[in-house]
Amino acid sequence: xxxxxxxxxDQLGITKIQRVLVVDDDVASRKxxxxxxxxxxxxxxxxxxxxxALAAFDEQRPDLVLLDVEMPVMDGFTACMKLRQRxxxxxxxxxxxxxxxxxxxxxxxxxxxxxxxxxxxxxxxILGHRIRYMLRSSETLVDLAYTVQELHSNRARxxxxxxxxxxxxxxxxxxxxxxxxxxxxxxLFGIESDNRTASLSELLSxxxxxxxEQVRHWFSLALKTGDANDINHRISNPNGNVRNVYQQVExxxxxxxxxxxxxxxxxxxxERQKFEDKIRELAYFDSLTGLPNRDSFxxxxxxxxxxxxxxxxxxxxLFLDLDDFKRINDTFGHTFGDxxxxxxxxxxxxxxxxxxxxxHVETAAFTGIAAxxxxxxxxxxxxxxxxxxxxxxxxxxxxxxFTHSLTLSGHxxxxxxxxxxxxxxxDGDSTEILLRNADTAMYSAKRIGKNNYQFYNNSMNxxxxxxxxxxxxxxxxxxxxxLQMNYQPQLEVKGNRFVAIEALVRWHNEELGNVPPSDFIPxxxxxxxxxxxxxxxxxxxxxxxxxxxxxxxxxERVAVNISVRQFMHPDFLALVKDILDTxxxxxxxxxxxxxxxxxxxxxxxxxxxxxxxxxxxxLLAIDDFGTGYSxxxxxxxxxxxxxxxxxxxxxxxxxxxxxxxxxxAVIAMAKSMDIRVIAEGVETIEQLNYLTEKNCEEVQxxxxxxxxxxxEISALMASHKVSxxxxx
Numbered sequence: 001x002x003x004x005x006x007x008x009x010d011q012l013g014i015t016k017i018q019r020v021l022v023v024d025d026d027v028a029s030r031k032x033x034x035x036x037x038x039x040x041x042x043x044x045x046x047x048x049x050x051x052x053a054l055a056a057f058d059e060q061r062p063d064l065v066l067l068d069v070e071m072p073v074m075d076g077f078t079a080c081m082k083l084r085q086r087x088x089x090x091x092x093x094x095x096x097x098x099x100x101x102x103x104x105x106x107x108x109x110x111x112x113x114x115x116x117x118x119x120x121x122x123x124x125x126i127l128g129h130r131i132r133y134m135l136r137s138s139e140t141l142v143d144l145a146y147t148v149q150e151l152h153s154n155r156a157r158x159x160x161x162x163x164x165x166x167x168x169x170x171x172x173x174x175x176x177x178x179x180x181x182x183x184x185x186x187x188l189f190g191i192e193s194d195n196r197t198a199s200l201s202e203l204l205s206x207x208x209x210x211x212x213e214q215v216r217h218w219f220s221l222a223l224k225t226g227d228a229n230d231i232n233h234r235i236s237n238p239n240g241n242v243r244n245v246y247q248q249v250e251x252x253x254x255x256x257x258x259x260x261x262x263x264x265x266x267x268x269x270x271e272r273q274k275f276e277d278k279i280r281e282l283a284y285f286d287s288l289t290g291l292p293n294r295d296s297f298x299x300x301x302x303x304x305x306x307x308x309x310x311x312x313x314x315x316x317x318l319f320l321d322l323d324d325f326k327r328i329n330d331t332f333g334h335t336f337g338d339x340x341x342x343x344x345x346x347x348x349x350x351x352x353x354x355x356x357x358x359x360h361v362e363t364a365a366f367t368g369i370a371a372x373x374x375x376x377x378x379x380x381x382x383x384x385x386x387x388x389x390x391x392x393x394x395x396x397x398x399x400x401x402f403t404h405s406l407t408l409s410g411h412x413x414x415x416x417x418x419x420x421x422x423x424x425x426x427d428g429d430s431t432e433i434l435l436r437n438a439d440t441a442m443y444s445a446k447r448i449g450k451n452n453y454q455f456y457n458n459s460m461n462x463x464x465x466x467x468x469x470x471x472x473x474x475x476x477x478x479x480x481x482x483l484q485m486n487y488q489p490q491l492e493v494k495g496n497r498f499v500a501i502e503a504l505v506r507w508h509n510e511e512l513g514n515v516p517p518s519d520f521i522p523x524x525x526x527x528x529x530x531x532x533x534x535x536x537x538x539x540x541x542x543x544x545x546x547x548x549x550x551x552x553x554x555x556e557r558v559a560v561n562i563s564v565r566q567f568m569h570p571d572f573l574a575l576v577k578d579i580l581d582t583x584x585x586x587x588x589x590x591x592x593x594x595x596x597x598x599x600x601x602x603x604x605x606x607x608x609x610x611x612x613x614x615x616x617x618x619l620l621a622i623d624d625f626g627t628g629y630s631x632x633x634x635x636x637x638x639x640x641x642x643x644x645x646x647x648x649x650x651x652x653x654x655x656x657x658x659x660x661x662x663x664x665a666v667i668a669m670a671k672s673m674d675i676r677v678i679a680e681g682v683e684t685i686e687q688l689n690y691l692t693e694k695n696c697e698e699v700q701x702x703x704x705x706x707x708x709x710x711x712e713i714s715a716l717m718a719s720h721k722v723s724x725x726x727x728x
Contacts, residue, residue, distance in 0.1 A: 017042070017043050018043070018064070019060065019061075020037055021046070021056055021064070021304065022046050023046075023047045023050070023079065024071070025049055025070075025655035029068070032124070038204050040131075042131070042512070047077075048071070049071045049072055049073040050075060050076065050079030053603070054079065054086075055078050057086060063092075063093075064094075064138070065093070067095065068096075068352050069096055069097065070098075070099070075350065076260075077109065077112045080094055080113050093116075093131075093137070093138045094113065094118040095130070095134060096109045097118055097122070098118075099120040144658075167265065167267040167351055168184035168265065169265045171261060171262065171264075172200060172261065172262045172264075173260075174259050178200075179198045181202060188243065188268055190237035191236075191238065203350045204216055206237075207235055207236070208232070208234035208242060211234050215233050215247075218247075222249045223259060224259070225259070230246065230247065231246075231247050232244065232269070233245060244268070244269050245266050245270075246267045247267075249264040250262070267331060279465030285373040287340050288341060289344075290345070291370055292369065292372075293372065298478055300436065301381055304381060305424060305431065307383070309446075311384075314388060314425075315383045315421055316385060316388070316391035316423045316424070317380070317382075318394070318432050319378075319421075319442040320348075320379065320380065320398070320417045321376060321377055321446070322376040322415055322416075323415070323416045323450040325376035332411060340370070344376075345378070347401050348370040349370055350401065351368075352368035352369070352380065352394070357713050367384055368380055379438070382394060390455065393599060396453070399416075399419070399453065412651070416450060418450045419453035420438045420439060420440065420441030420443065420445055421441055421453060421454065422434050422435070422440075422441055427455075441455060455517060461637050468518055470512065471527050474523060474533075476508065483533070483536065485504070486503075486506050486707035487501040487503055487541075487558075487710060488705060488706065488707040489700070489716060490502060491699050492697065493688075493691065493697060500698070501557075501713060502560075502707075503540075524563075525565060535558060535575060541560050542579050542585050544710055545589060545590075549585075553713075556589065557588070557619065558590060559592075559593050560592060560593065561623060562592050562594050564598045567606075568602075568609075571670055573609070573612050576590075576592075587616055588617055588619060590619065591619040592621070594620065595623050595624050596625065604707060607638065610639050611639055620639060620642075622635075622640055625643045625666065635673070640675055641675065642698075643670050644677075645679045645696075646680070647661055650679050650680065651683075653691075667695060678696075678697065678700060679696050679701075680699075680700045683702045687701075688704075
């Protein structure tokens, strides 16, 4: 065994063979540890329990002990305590191996004298690095302990020890802030000592500018209270070399408790920091692709769930598996397979760039993290989502990106992914459940044919697919001339004649059929398509009204609904002016309907835009009045021409006392402010008669006419009158 260790050590360039005592009652575990450590150049001795471990230590004096917790005869805790009682075992590194995850067990391990602990299952690739780091730290501690013992007798040896350990010392007088530095401090800072007195300000000038304020605060606290924790920071040498250092401080106080002097140490830990960073990289990142690994991904999910709870966001986990990857790997070899996996990782990261989201959904602000779980399995975390459908957008973007073939080492291949999606909190309230359900969804997607995505929740999957289908088809609706304009007449009650129409868009799609506005208008809003669609509606309605005016059809005005995104768009005012100029329509023939919630989202901006619209001469109406804020104080500030009472109050107006009272109050309030009132949703003669009695000026609804094409409106207007008798 020792010859094997020597042979491995020679291959690795290790000059000193270090001995590790492995203590475990499980034969398989010992064999795995022995094989792993011997591969790293260590000599390994074994023991089955605590008693054998003590005997082995006495006989062979190992450099480190790898000690299992749960063993017969004598457990690991007891064995560790007894080891610490042995001579020359004060600084012996003891790494306890435990399958116990509770903090009591961890605390008990440290109380027993353990240097550190590692949890099962063991991450074998980094075990050797972990042990070598502990051995180096142990050697440093031993060197430092010996150095401290010799300080009082030999200053030259102290200076040499500080140089070896890259550890300098300093003192500061709290009255003058003058400092005494050891030779190693000057060496760390890269300046000559010249037997001069240094100062605190000079030391601070050597601190890296990004850390300087933190260190200044640290010294201030130590000078005032004598109590400051250890600190890590960077220093910048005159030659521009940046080093990582570690400082400790101890205060001397007088009988009144006043700090009179500070003693401190400063140690160069740059190499140690690099080593720790390398260990961290091995522990949390995939060595092939550079993506976060499974453990790192789970940590991200844990943190994101907490943030989502605080900020009321949604998040999603996507599991991705490459279809038929094994066949490609077997055909072209593992080297080619590794190249393919790296290319897949790059494509996933490209799909998660913010610009991709924004180009697809203008309102999207979510972010994504990709990880490799191992083999051909990848995972993606999406955070800051407002809607679950965003996960489907990303999944589809990934599928689309893999439609292009990959050319690697002269071979052109096509690889397709299958994706499972689980969202938080709908599909799981913890990391484990969320990831498990995403995995389940991925296998469900595999079963139905691969190269697709599936949500864990089937109903959500159907809704997300429908929404994406609507969005994709809606993007082509204008160029295909699929949108149509219908118009619903509005009656002036006093004159019993039709005076206006409301423009209402309708959509018939070859794949989806007739799509209700309640389905496609929200999608248009969220996707940003409402901007071109809204322009088309306003331009078409104004063009049609001008054509009616030119042919003598007596329609005074057209009412057009304006969405929040249209209203707040920086080019909206210019658009309205352009349409009026292009069509030649009288501005007073155009009425823009705006909802209460739109106006109240940003009152001051809304008021400014409304006044600019009034300067153009158009009429302004508040739609769905009564369902939002209905604040009289705000209403007085808006330059409104008409209030439109929401149909929810009209439906039971003849039987519901509360609805009748609200409607009556709105009419009275509007009259006092010289604002006209129109009621929508009139479906019966009783409703019409009630509104007439209460002096409502205009009405609209199915009783008077359903939304209809332009040619039917022309025929309806020819009659002018509406019967006040029940049609039955």
